[in-house]
Amino acid sequence: xxxxPPNREPDSxxxxxxxxxxxxxxxxLLTIDHELQEKLDILTYQIPYREFPLVPVLVNSAAFDTGxxxxxxxxxxxxxxxxxxxxxxxxxxxxxxxGEPVLTNFGRAHHLNPIGVVRTAVTLSxxxxxxxxxxxxxxxxxxxxxxxxxxxxxxxxxxx
Amino acid sequence: xPRLAIDYQPVNIPLTKPSGEASDREQEAYYQWFVDAIPYRxxxxxxxxxxxxxxxxxxxx
Numbered sequence: 310x311x312x313x314p315p316n317r318e319p320d321s322x323x324x325x326x327x328x329x330x331x332x333x334x335x336x337x338l339l340t341i342d343h344e345l346q347e348k349l350d351i352l353t354y355q356i357p358y359r360e361f362p363l364v365p366v367l368v369n370s371a372a373f374d375t376g377x378x379x380x381x382x383x384x385x386x387x388x389x390x391x392x393x394x395x396x397x398x399x400x401x402x403x404x405x406x407x408g409e410p411v412l413t414n415f416g417r418a419h420h421l422n423p424i425g426v427v428r429t430a431v432t433l434s435x436x437x438x439x440x441x442x443x444x445x446x447x448x449x450x451x452x453x454x455x456x457x458x459x460x461x462x463x464x465x466x467x468x469x
Numbered sequence: 470x471p472r473l474a475i476d477y478q479p480v481n482i483p484l485t486k487p488s489g490e491a492s493d494r495e496q497e498a499y500y501q502w503f504v505d506a507i508p509y510r511x512x513x514x515x516x517x518x519x520x521x522x523x524x525x526x527x528x529x530x
Contacts, residue, residue: 315515315528328524345477370479374514377507394500408488408496410503 315378317385319456322378326452329375329427333368333434333447372431376424379456380412383423388467389414395422415462426455477517480510 315321349366383390393413397404397420404420411420434447448454483502484491491499518527 315511318529321527321529324524324527324529325518328518328521328527331524332521349479366479371514371517373480373482374510374517377510378514381507381511392504394496403489408491408499410500 315381317378317382319382319386319453319460322382322453322456323450325375325378327449329371329431329452330434330447330449332371333431368431368435369428372428373424375452376427379427379452380421380423382456383412383421383459383463386469387414387463388469390463390467393420395420414464414467415459416464418459418462421459421462426459427452430455477513477520480506480513 345367380392384392390412391414392410395404395406395409395411397407406420406422406425409422409425411422413420415421430447430451482499484495484499488496488499515528518524
């Protein structure tokens with residue numbers, strides 16, 4: 310690890326978000342060694358079900374990892390935010406995040422699916438250059454903006 | 470030509486169906502796998518980002 314462990318501070322999301330945008334939007338950055346390509350090919354072949362089949366495996370994995378890091382920034386900075394296996398049922402309907410690892414203690418929002426919000430931004434970005442230009446699409450600052458949006462739900466007394 | 474780290478291991482989620490359709494037992498196993506994987510995935514992310522041209526300085530110290 311070149312730079313040591315991440316500091317899990319909110320500002321670290323600025324560069325990480327720019328990186329995620331870059332690898333989604335700049336195919337040349339995804340020019341990879343054949344060894345990694347073989348891993349990706351095997352993975353693509355072996356998984357009969359993929360949640361986001363239109364997203365390249367490496368980008369999907371990068372979005373997954375980025376969502377985890379977004380979550381760890383919250384956990385590092387908020388006393389009561391922690392992982393939880395979502396079992397939410399509201400008015401007899403399962404939450405869209407039912408069965409997923411999510412973060413709890415987001416006030417009136419109840420929980421955040423950090424991987425879900427990052428994947429959604431990436432997926433929309435890949436799908437929608439043609440058809441969608443809304444606020445959810447990915448941009449270099451989108452990850453930090455997601456953090457800013459969701460931090461408003463964390464009770465202020467929980468911030469370290 | 471830019472190259473990414475060859476030792477990056479893409480995430481391989483141990484589910485063959487949407488998590489919402491999995492049994493309680495499968496969901497619990499997935500959740501335990503996920504929690505255990507967090508440090509490794511952060512390490513993998515760090516390798517991938519720092520191996521990307523123009524982003525070598527991430528993560529910040």
